[in-house]
Amino acid sequence: xxxxxxxxxxxxVMATVPLLGVSNVTLNFLVVALMTALAGQGWNVLGGYGGQxxxxxxxxxxTGAYVTAVLQVRYGVNAWIAFGLGxxxxxxxxxxxxxxxxxxxxxxxxxxxxxxxxxEVLRISASVAPITGAxxxxxxxxxxxxAALQFQNRAAFYWTILTLVAIALIVTRLVxxxxxxxxxxxxxxxEAAATALGVNATAVKLxxxxxxxxxxxxxxxxxxxxxxxxxxxxxxxTWISIEALLTPIIGGVGTVFGPLVGALLVRxxxxxxxxxxxxxxxxxxxxxxxxxxxxxxxxxxRGLIGAMAQLRTRSVRPAPLARAGHG
Amino acid sequence: xxxxxxLIAAIVNxxxxxxxxxxxxxxxxxxxxxxxxxxxxxxxxxxxxxxxxYFAYRMLGIEPYLAALLxxxxxxxxxxxxxxxxxxxxxxxxxRNMLxxxxxxAxxxxxxxxxxxxxxxxxxxxxxxxxxxxxxxxxxxxPRLIGFGxxxxxxxxxxxxxxxxxxxxxxxxxxxxxxxxxxxGIDVAHIYAVTFGLGTACVAxxxxxxxxxxxxxxxxxNAFVLVAFTIVVLGGxxxxxxxxxxxxxxxxxxxxxxxxxxxxxxxxxxxxxxxxVLLVRPSGLFGAQA
Numbered sequence: 300x301x302x303x304x305x306x307x308x309x310x311x312v313m314a315t316v317p318l319l320g321v322s323n324v325t326l327n328f329l330v331v332a333l334m335t336a337l338a339g340q341g342w343n344v345l346g347g348y349g350g351q352x353x354x355x356x357x358x359x360x361x362t363g364a365y366v367t368a369v370l371q372v373r374y375g376v377n378a379w380i381a382f383g384l385g386x387x388x389x390x391x392x393x394x395x396x397x398x399x400x401x402x403x404x405x406x407x408x409x410x411x412x413x414x415x416x417x418x419e420v421l422r423i424s425a426s427v428a429p430i431t432g433a434x435x436x437x438x439x440x441x442x443x444x445x446a447a448l449q450f451q452n453r454a455a456f457y458w459t460i461l462t463l464v465a466i467a468l469i470v471t472r473l474v475x476x477x478x479x480x481x482x483x484x485x486x487x488x489x490e491a492a493a494t495a496l497g498v499n500a501t502a503v504k505l506x507x508x509x510x511x512x513x514x515x516x517x518x519x520x521x522x523x524x525x526x527x528x529x530x531x532x533x534x535x536x537t538w539i540s541i542e543a544l545l546t547p548i549i550g551g552v553g554t555v556f557g558p559l560v561g562a563l564l565v566r567x568x569x570x571x572x573x574x575x576x577x578x579x580x581x582x583x584x585x586x587x588x589x590x591x592x593x594x595x596x597x598x599x600x601r602g603l604i605g606a607m608a609q610l611r612t613r614s615v616r617p618a619p620l621a622r623a624g625h626g
Numbered sequence: 627x628x629x630x631x632x633l634i635a636a637i638v639n640x641x642x643x644x645x646x647x648x649x650x651x652x653x654x655x656x657x658x659x660x661x662x663x664x665x666x667x668x669x670x671x672x673x674x675x676x677x678x679x680y681f682a683y684r685m686l687g688i689e690p691y692l693a694a695l696l697x698x699x700x701x702x703x704x705x706x707x708x709x710x711x712x713x714x715x716x717x718x719x720x721x722r723n724m725l726x727x728x729x730x731x732a733x734x735x736x737x738x739x740x741x742x743x744x745x746x747x748x749x750x751x752x753x754x755x756x757x758x759x760x761x762x763x764x765x766x767x768x769p770r771l772i773g774f775g776x777x778x779x780x781x782x783x784x785x786x787x788x789x790x791x792x793x794x795x796x797x798x799x800x801x802x803x804x805x806x807x808x809x810x811g812i813d814v815a816h817i818y819a820v821t822f823g824l825g826t827a828c829v830a831x832x833x834x835x836x837x838x839x840x841x842x843x844x845x846x847x848n849a850f851v852l853v854a855f856t857i858v859v860l861g862g863x864x865x866x867x868x869x870x871x872x873x874x875x876x877x878x879x880x881x882x883x884x885x886x887x888x889x890x891x892x893x894x895x896x897x898x899x900x901x902x903v904l905l906v907r908p909s910g911l912f913g914a915q916a
Binding site for chain 2: 352400403405407408409412417419423424426427537541544580582583585586592593596600
């Protein structure tokens with residue numbers, strides 16, 4: 300398939316990075332950036348292609364993380380199986396949240412609010428429920444074997460998250476090129492018109508949300524394997540939801556590579572800001588993220604990739620996102 | 627079993643907190659009613675105003691109620707400028723972009739405060755902070771009583787602005803029919819900015835009422851705004867009386883559910899109520915059917 304060639308090229312190039320003898324600090328930076336990209340790739344399926352702006356993707360990230368951790372720690376489930384079930388857990392939460400909200404016809408600001416509220420309910424529940432370790436959190440036992448999905452070597456973690464990102468890129472491309480993807484974009488552009496043409500908008504949005512939830516949950520599952528610890532704030536914190544939407548919006552909303560580009564850019568700028576400030580100024584990297592978000596929407600509403608495409612075609616006509624009507 | 631006096635005390639306490647919730651929600655609902663956006667920067671602006679009130683007292687010795695006279699116009703100007711020169715031009719007239727720009731501003735303001743003031747929690751000690759009325763079974767602290775009264779004054783002032791001034795009429799016209807208002811010669815960008823300024827001014831007053839009995843740190847405002855979202859949804863987005871009544875209802879519900887279920891579960895109760903109202907009746911309990 301033609302659209303897959305650029306994905307393979309990018310992944311192969313990125314896969315060689317650990318072979319170039321880069322430091323562990325650099326690898327760690329890349330692993331975290333790719334994890335952010337993966338969470339953003341999930342958001343992008345629903346938000347970018349479907350136009351449904353979720354402000355609560357932490358609900359899926361956190362569920363993936365908690366399912367992976369709790370199954371291993373409390374039930375002795377193998378890490379690989381727990382990882383898979385974590386992804387399934389995120390998909391189920393997405394199906395429940397999506398089923399309830401889309402059936403009620405919530406969209407726009409209402410959809411943003413209700414997703415935010417679901418993530419908050421899960422966060423507070425996880426901070427008191429005994430099964431999640433409540434306020435203390437859950438610690439996964441150190442067991443550096445491939446069978447336990449833990450690696451001594453940081454490069455192995457890097458290749459693991461890179462593989463997950465590659466799968467998400469391919470899934471996104473397949474969605475984009477499929478009949479389902481066309482329906483999804485039609486719903487984003489004009490839901491009433493799409494419905495009039497026979498598209499089942501609710502079912503299309505719900506399917507997108509399940510795919511979206513599964514991908515973002517995978518980022519949460521990986522988080523647990525990498526850091527071996529999870530608590531309610533790390534899993535379901537508002538910041539996770541913001542990061543998941545930040546990366547695709549900055550990189551290029553509704554484009555396959557948008558979240559990856561956005562994640563590398565914001566993480567890189569955040570790191571640079573801390574270096575310039577010389578030491579640890581709390582929140583400074585986040586100030587940079589916020590500024591980048593506002594500036595991108597202001598001057599490049601289709602993100603970096605959209606802006607570059609526009610430069611290439613030398614079009615002087617601004618191409619704003621599809622306008623959602625007021626009221 | 628709980629004695630009635632504990633129950634009454636919990637309800638009265640809830641109503642007193644509800645007053646400040648209502649004030650925060652008033653600003654939010656005003657902005658929603660006209661601009662049709664959820665202002666995610668509301669909480670960060672509340673935090674900023676609380677810091678301003680804190681430093682006005684600490685560095686200049688201005689008591690919060692006096693500071694309100696300065697901070698209200700100052701924050702009106704800040705809100706006006708943010709909408710007129712940042713949110714408006716940056717969002718290209720797209721609702722989703724407005725949400726994101728407001729969110730971006732929230733991230734910037736909150737973390738700029740964190741970078742400068744660190745995560746430390748600050749409080750001020752006013753000489754009259756512990757004065758109040760003793761009812762025998764409960765004590766009514768003076769700062770919270772003042773807050774309660776002030777909310778009604780603000781609501782009255784807003785009502786007067788909306789119903790008796792030309793600007794108020796223009797705001798209502800834009801809220802009802804943006805294109806028509808524009809055709810009638812109303813400067814919509816200006817009216818949007820005035821509305822955003824009024825909403826931000828509400829937050830400045832709320833901050834001055836809160837600071838005598840509450841603490842401030844870079845994320846202090848968030849707790850209020852999540853509750854304010856709930857109130858706005860409950861009262862019907864854009865409905866001013868809805869925000870007032872919703873504020874008191876939520877204050878009482880929160881206080882009672884904390885009493886019965888503990889603080890964490892009490893918070894869950896609010897969000898569950900929020901989700902149920904959104905799913906079942908998104909126009910709110912008092913709002914017109916959308």
